[in-house]
Amino acid sequence: MDFELTPDQKLFRATTKKFLDTEVPLSTVRELSTGPHGFARDWWTRGAELGWTALLVPEEQGGGSVSDAGLLDLLIVAEEMGRLVSPGPLLPVNVVLSALVEAGGHESTVESLMAGETIGTWAVYEPGSGWTPDDPSVTATPTDDGWTLSGVKDRVEAAEAADLFLVTVRAPEGLTQFLVPADAPGLRVEPSWSLDLVRRFGELHLDDVQVPATALVGRLGAAAPLVDRQRLIASVLQSAETAGAVDRVLEFTIAWAFDRYSFGRPLASYQALKHRFADMKTWLEACHGIVSAAGRAVQDRSGDAAELVAAAASYVGSKATDIIQDCVQLHGGIGVTWEHDLHLYLRRATVNRALYGTPEEHRRALADLVIASEGVSA
Amino acid sequence: MSTESVQPVEDFRLRAREWLAENMPRLEDRDASLDDPENDDASWARTKELQRKLWDGGFAGIGFPREYGGLGLTREHQRAFSAESAPYEMPLRINVPTLAICAATILDMGSEQQKRDRIGGALRGDELMVQFLSEPRGGSDLAGVTTKAERDGDVWILNGAKIWSSGAYAADYGLCLVRTDWSVPKHAGLTMFLVPVKAPGVTIRRIRQVNGSTEFCEEFFDDVMLPADAVVGEVNGGWAVASRQLYWERTAMGGGSPYISGVGRGIASAADQPLQALARAVGRVDDPKVRELIGESRANHLVQDHLVRRVMAGLAGGHLPGPSASMTRLFHAETDWRDSDIRLEIAGGAAVTGPVGDHGPGQVGEFFLNRQAGSLGGGSTEMARNVISERVLGMPREYAADRDVPFNQVEQGRA
Numbered sequence: 001m002d003f004e005l006t007p008d009q010k011l012f013r014a015t016t017k018k019f020l021d022t023e024v025p026l027s028t029v030r031e032l033s034t035g036p037h038g039f040a041r042d043w044w045t046r047g048a049e050l051g052w053t054a055l056l057v058p059e060e061q062g063g064g065s066v067s068d069a070g071l072l073d074l075l076i077v078a079e080e081m082g083r084l085v086s087p088g089p090l091l092p093v094n095v096v097l098s099a100l101v102e103a104g105g106h107e108s109t110v111e112s113l114m115a116g117e118t119i120g121t122w123a124v125y126e127p128g129s130g131w132t133p134d135d136p137s138v139t140a141t142p143t144d145d146g147w148t149l150s151g152v153k154d155r156v157e158a159a160e161a162a163d164l165f166l167v168t169v170r171a172p173e174g175l176t177q178f179l180v181p182a183d184a185p186g187l188r189v190e191p192s193w194s195l196d197l198v199r200r201f202g203e204l205h206l207d208d209v210q211v212p213a214t215a216l217v218g219r220l221g222a223a224a225p226l227v228d229r230q231r232l233i234a235s236v237l238q239s240a241e242t243a244g245a246v247d248r249v250l251e252f253t254i255a256w257a258f259d260r261y262s263f264g265r266p267l268a269s270y271q272a273l274k275h276r277f278a279d280m281k282t283w284l285e286a287c288h289g290i291v292s293a294a295g296r297a298v299q300d301r302s303g304d305a306a307e308l309v310a311a312a313a314s315y316v317g318s319k320a321t322d323i324i325q326d327c328v329q330l331h332g333g334i335g336v337t338w339e340h341d342l343h344l345y346l347r348r349a350t351v352n353r354a355l356y357g358t359p360e361e362h363r364r365a366l367a368d369l370v371i372a373s374e375g376v377s378a
Numbered sequence: 379m380s381t382e383s384v385q386p387v388e389d390f391r392l393r394a395r396e397w398l399a400e401n402m403p404r405l406e407d408r409d410a411s412l413d414d415p416e417n418d419d420a421s422w423a424r425t426k427e428l429q430r431k432l433w434d435g436g437f438a439g440i441g442f443p444r445e446y447g448g449l450g451l452t453r454e455h456q457r458a459f460s461a462e463s464a465p466y467e468m469p470l471r472i473n474v475p476t477l478a479i480c481a482a483t484i485l486d487m488g489s490e491q492q493k494r495d496r497i498g499g500a501l502r503g504d505e506l507m508v509q510f511l512s513e514p515r516g517g518s519d520l521a522g523v524t525t526k527a528e529r530d531g532d533v534w535i536l537n538g539a540k541i542w543s544s545g546a547y548a549a550d551y552g553l554c555l556v557r558t559d560w561s562v563p564k565h566a567g568l569t570m571f572l573v574p575v576k577a578p579g580v581t582i583r584r585i586r587q588v589n590g591s592t593e594f595c596e597e598f599f600d601d602v603m604l605p606a607d608a609v610v611g612e613v614n615g616g617w618a619v620a621s622r623q624l625y626w627e628r629t630a631m632g633g634g635s636p637y638i639s640g641v642g643r644g645i646a647s648a649a650d651q652p653l654q655a656l657a658r659a660v661g662r663v664d665d666p667k668v669r670e671l672i673g674e675s676r677a678n679h680l681v682q683d684h685l686v687r688r689v690m691a692g693l694a695g696g697h698l699p700g701p702s703a704s705m706t707r708l709f710h711a712e713t714d715w716r717d718s719d720i721r722l723e724i725a726g727g728a729a730v731t732g733p734v735g736d737h738g739p740g741q742v743g744e745f746f747l748n749r750q751a752g753s754l755g756g757g758s759t760e761m762a763r764n765v766i767s768e769r770v771l772g773m774p775r776e777y778a779a780d781r782d783v784p785f786n787q788v789e790q791g792r793a
């Protein structure tokens with residue numbers, strides 16, 4: 001995040017941090033790893049009370065931000081959650097909220113998502129395919145009073161905990177999204193294993209699921225701009241979370257370098273290690289710089305938002321795992337134990353590297369933008 | 379204080395636009411043979427000629443004070459002019475080191491006379507300046523220089539050698555860091571001099587770089603006589619001047635100098651060609667792997683840009699310690715370095731061999747040979763890493779055998 005926060009944002013950060021520190025310290029994260037959902041629902045409701053679900057919702061609809069720049073406030077939460085590899089469906093719920101708010105309608109759903117009573121998530125990935133949200137193969141066919149949805153979605157975040165799914169599909173009219181309740185007949189969730197101990201995923205099987213006309217989000221065949229916005233929000237939130245995780249890992253690894261001695265001097269006195277710390281510090285500042293820039297661009301809906309988000313996601317996604325692996329190395333043997341917290345961070349960063357676009361996918365998207373803009377100016 | 383009002387940026391921009399269109403040659407008409415290392419002398423002559431045009435038109439030294447020949451305008455005026463000048467041939471090679479490093483240092487540390495003479499001379503296109511810092515015995519340990527000046531009545535007698543100075547053969551004056559007192563620890567016995575490059579006793583030899591460039595030089599000083607007013611700053615106070623000079627060098631390298639006019643480096647090379655153009659030239663623009671590389675490079679440049687802004691904001695707001703600027707230096711080198719590798723990966727075989735007479739993508743291979751230049755010039759990335767770990771992260775300083783030792787008792791090694 002930016003160095004300069006408003007007094008309200010500082011307070012918001014402090015409250016969020018205190019809540020996370022006391023409610024889900026890493027010892028709790030470890031305990032949650034054996035539970036069913038990776039987080040407790042009443043805990044999530046209390047997070048919602050702190051404002052985590054209101055930031056992208058306009059005041060008229062009961063939402064409200066801390067600084068008039070709701071996404072930037074939300075990035076503060078994401079970063080703090082990254083610092084503690086917190087559980088909780090922050091990203092899925094906020095992506096669904098942003099879609100509903102953009103599309104209009106669904107007021108009561110917005111309300112219950114905001115209250116933390118309902119958990120929603122975005123079903124967008126499909127088995128065997130990469131990050132191609134605008135090219136689904138799950139179909140919607142019209143019926144007399146609604147649609148029939150068929151196909152499979154995977155890598156659905158918080159799928160088991162979710163009460164409803166924002167499903168991105170192909171309708172005869174084009175890209176479309178529906179809101180489907182978890183108890184809809186024909187809908188089945190199969191849990192997936194997850195590298196992250198508390199961030200869970202599942203596979204969503206839609207076997208001729210009937211949804212009413214009211215399940216439509218936005219307009220039929222016109223979901224492309226919504227989906228674009230959802231992917232920007234998902235990527236930038238995830239990048240902020242990763243940056244927060246790296247921040248924390250580097251912090252305790254630097255402290256370790258001062259405390260740990262070999263041959264009568266601290267690790268921090270060896271140039272071979274100092275140089276690696278200098279690199280990592282530089283990369284970390286670069287991560288924060290690009291995430292802030294991307295967040296601001298998405299918040300302001302500026303023309304370079306897609307480019308900055310792709311730059312952030314590809315850079316942070318790949319550098320984070322480089323840095324954390326190096327921090328494991330600098331810890332020596334203790335770094336590769338289950339007991340040490342490092343692996344919790346490495347798990348989170350590795351999952352984040354792979355989802356909502358890999359660095360490689362984001363780079364290809366950037367190249368497309370570079371080459372397309374060249375076509376315009378030439 | 380002057381009471382006259384500063385011209386609004388937009389007025390200035392329009393005036394510049396009109397003047398540039400009427401007076402400066404268009405970039406597309408530029409004589410490309412000036413990029414050939416063989417034509418380096420002609421390239422410098424052209425730089426001076428163009429600088430003179432700017433001077434005559436009243437557009438030289440936008441950010442320099444009026445009393446020294448500049449326009450005394452703001453960074454915003456400078457940016458506006460640079461943006462307007464993009465389609466024109468500009469004297470870009472005078473920016474670094476002459477204006478952005480040497481003239482900037484003289485402005486901060488020089489005498490009134492030096493400011494008038496040297497800054498004015500540069501802005502008129504009459505003179506170029508160069509940095510005489512590094513020595514054959516070592517550049518990283520800059521305060522360990524052994525070139526010396528001894529006082530002889532009213533004058534100083536200079537002896538020693540400097541090396542790796544870019545463009546010295548074309549220059550008129552060099553900012554030369556030398557030792558004037560050997561009986562004190564190394565930082566305390568240094569003095570900065572303005573040395574006329576063509577003075578009797580100065581010998582310049584050009585050094586050929588791996589990419590064919592002959593811009594590098596080494597200089598030998600044999601009993602060169604310097605008047606007392608050649609001292610910049612204080613006698614034995616040279617380290618303060620050098621520190622200021624290094625500050626301006628970092629600023630120029632990191633893209634934050636207020637004294638740079640125009641955009642680009644002044645010599646076109648394969649290193650400046652857009653990656654997609656290179657990919658197209660070798661028929662690989664649709665290869666997904668190549669597109670990943672193009673995207674990676676774009677991401678790196680965007681990240682670099684926002685790192686620079688973050689560090690500048692962090693310094694301004696006191697959130698980061700002063701030496702944090704070294705992070706931008708390090709990142710800049712890394713971005714350049716990776717670009718050089720990416721070009722090589724994209725060009726493939728065309729980087730290393732091809733039809734006689736058609737050098738095209740082969741320039742990429744040649745540039746690659748010189749890849750480390752950007753990690754050494756302006757101080758090595760290892761030194762930047764030392765600064766970051768020691769002065770940003772507060773890690774223990776490296777052992778220095780010469781700390782607090784009178785310089786004449788410091789061991790000098792074999793190299």
Ligand SMILES: Cc1cc2nc3c(=O)[nH]c(=O)nc-3n(C[C@H](O)[C@H](O)[C@H](O)COP(=O)(O)OP(=O)(O)OC[C@H]3O[C@@H](n4cnc5c(N)ncnc54)[C@H](O)[C@@H]3O)c2cc1C
Binds near residue numbers: 475508516517758759
């Ligand atoms: C393109 C280019 C332009 C240049 N232009 C100029 C110019 O105009 N004027 C000028 O005066 N000089 C110029 N230089 C010289 C440049 O400043 C030096 O090359 C640089 O400071 C390194 O010094 P050196 O070459 O003597 O290497 P050395 O100091 O001998 O270092 C050799 C290697 O050892 C490493 N090293 C040294 N000390 C340490 C340490 N304490 N810890 C860790 N590693 C260390 C260095 O990083 C380097 O990798 C230029 C160089 C280049 C490449």
